[in-house]
Amino acid sequence: MHDLDLIPADYRQLLQLQRWLIRLGLSALLIVGVASDSRVALAVGIRSQEQAVEQLRAAEALSLDRRARLATLRSQREELGSRLGVLEGLRGGAPARQMLLAVDRAFGPDLWLLEWDFRRAGELVEKQPETEHAGYFVVVPASAEDERPRAWRLDTHMEMRGRALHHAALAGFVRRLVEQPEILDVRILNTQARQYTSRQVVDFDLAVVVRSHGS
Amino acid sequence: MSTFTRLLRRVRPTGLGPIGLELVPEGLRAVQLEQRGAELALVASLRAGWPDGDPAVRESTPALRRFLRSALGSAGLRGRRVITTLAPSDVKLMVLNYQSRGDTDDQAIVSLVSERVREPVAELVIDYSTMRTSGEKHGEKSALVAVARRETVIERLESLRACGLQVDALEIAPGAVRRLIGRATRDDPDENALAFHCQTGRSELLVLWGRRFVLHREVDLGAHDVIEAVGKALSLDEDEAAHLLEGASHSSEVGGTLREVLKPTLYGLAEQVNQAVIYAASQTHGAPIHCVRLLGVPRRWPAVAELLAQLLELPVRPVEPLALFEPAPGRPPGRAGDELAVAAGLALRGMIQDA
Numbered sequence: 001m002h003d004l005d006l007i008p009a010d011y012r013q014l015l016q017l018q019r020w021l022i023r024l025g026l027s028a029l030l031i032v033g034v035a036s037d038s039r040v041a042l043a044v045g046i047r048s049q050e051q052a053v054e055q056l057r058a059a060e061a062l063s064l065d066r067r068a069r070l071a072t073l074r075s076q077r078e079e080l081g082s083r084l085g086v087l088e089g090l091r092g093g094a095p096a097r098q099m100l101l102a103v104d105r106a107f108g109p110d111l112w113l114l115e116w117d118f119r120r121a122g123e124l125v126e127k128q129p130e131t132e133h134a135g136y137f138v139v140v141p142a143s144a145e146d147e148r149p150r151a152w153r154l155d156t157h158m159e160m161r162g163r164a165l166h167h168a169a170l171a172g173f174v175r176r177l178v179e180q181p182e183i184l185d186v187r188i189l190n191t192q193a194r195q196y197t198s199r200q201v202v203d204f205d206l207a208v209v210v211r212s213h214g215s
Numbered sequence: 216m217s218t219f220t221r222l223l224r225r226v227r228p229t230g231l232g233p234i235g236l237e238l239v240p241e242g243l244r245a246v247q248l249e250q251r252g253a254e255l256a257l258v259a260s261l262r263a264g265w266p267d268g269d270p271a272v273r274e275s276t277p278a279l280r281r282f283l284r285s286a287l288g289s290a291g292l293r294g295r296r297v298i299t300t301l302a303p304s305d306v307k308l309m310v311l312n313y314q315s316r317g318d319t320d321d322q323a324i325v326s327l328v329s330e331r332v333r334e335p336v337a338e339l340v341i342d343y344s345t346m347r348t349s350g351e352k353h354g355e356k357s358a359l360v361a362v363a364r365r366e367t368v369i370e371r372l373e374s375l376r377a378c379g380l381q382v383d384a385l386e387i388a389p390g391a392v393r394r395l396i397g398r399a400t401r402d403d404p405d406e407n408a409l410a411f412h413c414q415t416g417r418s419e420l421l422v423l424w425g426r427r428f429v430l431h432r433e434v435d436l437g438a439h440d441v442i443e444a445v446g447k448a449l450s451l452d453e454d455e456a457a458h459l460l461e462g463a464s465h466s467s468e469v470g471g472t473l474r475e476v477l478k479p480t481l482y483g484l485a486e487q488v489n490q491a492v493i494y495a496a497s498q499t500h501g502a503p504i505h506c507v508r509l510l511g512v513p514r515r516w517p518a519v520a521e522l523l524a525q526l527l528e529l530p531v532r533p534v535e536p537l538a539l540f541e542p543a544p545g546r547p548p549g550r551a552g553d554e555l556a557v558a559a560g561l562a563l564r565g566m567i568q569d570a
Contacts, residue, residue, distance in 0.1 A: 003394075004344055004387050004390050006361060006386045008369070
């Protein structure tokens with residue numbers, strides 16, 4: 001049996017529509033709220049990620065800086081290593097005492113020395129070690145700016161200026177010097193005969209190349 | 216089951232029913248039920264007078280809202296959904312006989328209502344329930360029609376809405392009583408009963424053939440008239456007369472006296488009941504009325520029930536509304552239940568399968 005109901009149909013529909021609209025509005029508000037929250041959460045997340053990216057970038061920059069610094073330090077180490085090699089090379093070879101002994105062994109009675117210059121030094125040259133026989137080379141690593149291979153040429157030589165009573169005494173001295181194991185080569189740079197007090201003497205200049213390591 | 220009922224059941228997942236709410240001149244009547252397993256159980260009931268006994272509270276929405284919230288909440292009534300009625304003065308009930316000659320029932324009834332009410336139909340709210348009659352085979356039909364002014368209906372609905380309530384249905388009191396009687400006779404659904412619903416200042420007669428209306432009639436006799444008659448005859452005030460009515464049975468000498476005192480008062484009622492019985496018999500091919508179902512405060516008055524049975528020559532079976540349900544835990548309904556017949560019938564709407 002039909003139950004009576006005096007609520008007008010249009011009023012009921014209006015209320016239902018109103019309720020539906022309210023629910024829709026609430027749903028929309030909810031969605032907006034959720035979206036807003038999500039946006040905020042997303043923004044926070046993005047900010048956090050951006051901070052992480054910034055930190056990573058900073059770390060990367062630091063890493064690059066350290067790497068560059070490391071490369072510089074390596075370069076410096078190699079430079080220092082090469083200098084150490086040069087220094088060791090300079091320190092190496094025949095000691096001065098031995099050189100004195102060698103000269104003493106070759107010395108004769110008819111001549112005397114006015115000047116004696118002993119020099120041991122390095123010189124940065126184009127690397128052509130194969131063609132050199134005097135001194136030895138320490139290879140220097142090629143730098144970024146300069147691709148040419150370079151090397152320290154270590155040179156030890158002596159220059160002597162003296163006087164001999166005659167050329168035979170000078171020749172004997174040179175021959176004996178060349179025979180010494182410490183001496184690589186002897187070059188007569190200059191000889192000149194001249195009157196000294198009451199007799200004739202020969203002034204001479206000699207260049208003595210001392211044997212080094214590797215030569 | 217109507218579409219509305221199915222919808223109502225769908226949106227009530229917890230088994231909690233709507234609040235049956237009746238606003239009467241004396242105050243507020245409310246009942247709420249719930250489905251507890253296979254049984255219907257009482258959630259809570261309420262019988263409260265208006266604050267300071269002033270019925271004008273009904274006209275003030277803020278005052279009504281405060282009162283409803285306080286009263287419903289303290290009684291343990293839950294939710295916002297209510298089923299309520301219009302005040303009897305705001306609704307016209309009429310039984311209309313009509314023939315549908317090519318018209319739909321709606322058109323025929325609207326036409327008849329417009330003739331009787333003499334108001335623009337657009338300003339009215341009309342609903343009806345077809346009644347069982349003898350002439351159905353010949354195209355003659357009968358319907359119980361409720362008519363109310365649309366403005367009044369909207370005012371009531373908006374007033375309750377402003378109080379935070381959601382009105383699921385706006386019924387008429389006889390519909391609620393019919394449903395309650397249906398609940399009382401659920402073991403014998405074919406019982407033809409005459410329901411006498413006695414309220415404070417007026418009463419209703421309903422003739423029910425099974426679950427359907429055969430007749431509805433308002434009777435100008437209320438419980439107050441009975442009390443007044445006893446008080447006047449025995450020189451008692453109203454409380455003493457009511458107390459006497461409750462205690463006296465046919466076995467006592469007082470009961471006999473009361474029956475004698477009440478005979479003049481109830482003769483008029485008996486006459487109307489007899490006319491109703493004759494009318495009902497004419498509409499139902501002489502189907503007998505099996506009993507009188509007595510609702511309202513007189514249910515507790517044995518002398519009235521005995522006198523009615525004697526005058527009508529029918530068994531009188533009192534109906535205690537709240538006893539038809541599983542009791543609410545810790546909330547005995549007490550005597551107040553007798554005044555909650557309409558509220559209980561309203562609360563039943565949508566809770567039972569109504570044939």
